[in-house]
Amino acid sequence: MVMDTIRKMLGGDRGGDEITCMEALEQIYDFMDGELEAADSAAVQKHFEVCTACYPHLKMEENFRRKVQSAMARAGTPTGLRDRVLTLLDEGESEGEAPE
Amino acid sequence: MADSPDRRAAFEAEAVPHLDAVYRFALRLAGSPDAAEDLVQETYLRAYRAWEQFTPGTNAKSWLFTICRNVFLRQRERGQRHQEIVERESPRELAQGVGNLVNPIWSSTNDQDPEGQFFDSIVDDEVLRAIDALPEEYRTAVVLSDVEGLPYQEIAEMMGVPVGTVKSRLFRGRRQLQKVLHDFAVEMGYIEQRSSEVG
Incomplete structure (x- = not known):
């Protein structure tokens, strides 16, 4: 396998829970998105904590995500939308709409 | 058949609390507050009529997002033609995309802003404009994952x-968004363009 060869080249055959830079970067989104099993997630987290080359990559992705979240949070729901939706449901009921 | 008070109460307890999230999503799909409000109202009306199809114990938010997106896509079909994305999803091409591990943005900024703090300097409206400019398939995936925190499996089903x-759309959507914001930050002088490799 090509990956095994690369892992050996990068000194990844150390056993235990250590992973290579390549493996960490490959899984960066799976890690941030909470899609990894606990043991894999812990291994990736540990790599980012100790690897000075990879750490800024994670910080950059985190800064990017925080910005997307804060920009999206600014768009508040219009005043009264909840009431208008509830009124709409009342009207739907009075029209005697049977559920499909 | 008259609606029972229980049915209405269950809907108000399970579906109505997600109104803010559904509006946030609708606004990014529809583009304007008026269109988003129409979309939300249509979503809730349809959800209420189809409430029996909702499986209790599953994620009501995902269910509402699904209805919201379906309503939006159907409206769009009736309207103007949209730009189809070219999905490059053969395993080889996907591997090449995901294999591009070092973010090109990072190659450009690593000597001046390795942690991407320039993102903080960008005004929210510019970020929203950049999100809205993404193809719908990327935009939906990025919003549902980055903002709403939905698991890949739920986004895939939706x-x-x-x-x-989903992973491929997230990867491409995030990289595309980062590039637009990076280029904006360069244009505004928040960071210097040091590399011609970003592209």
């Missing part, structure tokens, strides 16, 4: 595509 496609 969009009717395999999990691998």
Whole structure:
């Protein structure tokens, strides 16, 4: 396998829970998105904590995500939308709409 | 058949609390507050009529997002033609995309702003504009994952595509968004363009 060869080249055959830079970067989104099993997630987290080359990559992705979240949070729901939706449901009921 | 008070109460307890999230999503799909409000109202009306199809104990938010996106896509079909994305999803091409591990943005900024703090300097409206400019398939995946925190599996079911496609859309959507924001930051002088490799 090509990956095994690369892992050996990068000194990844150390056993235990250590992973290579390549493996960490490959899984960066799976890690941030909470899609990894606990043991894999812990291994990736540990790599980012100790690897000075990879750490800024994670910080950059985190800064990017925080910005997307804060920009999206600014768009508040219009005043009264909840009431208008509830009124709409009342009207739907009075029209005697049977559920499909 | 008259609606029972229980049915209405269950809907108000399970579905109505997600109104803010559904509006946030609708606004990014529809583009304007008026269109988003119409979309939300249509979503809730349809959800209420189809409430018996909701499986208790599953994620009501995902269910509402699915209805919201379906309503939006159907409206769009009736309107103007949209730009189809070219999905490059053969395993080889996907591997090449995901294999591009070092973010090109990072190559450009690593000597001046390795942690990407320039993102903080960008005004929210510019970020929203950049999100809205993404193809719908990327935009939906990025919003549902980055903002709403939905698991890949739920996004895949919502969009009717395999999990691998969701991962690919997230990867491409995030990189595209980062590039637009990076270029904006360069233009505004928040960071200097040091590399011609970003592209």
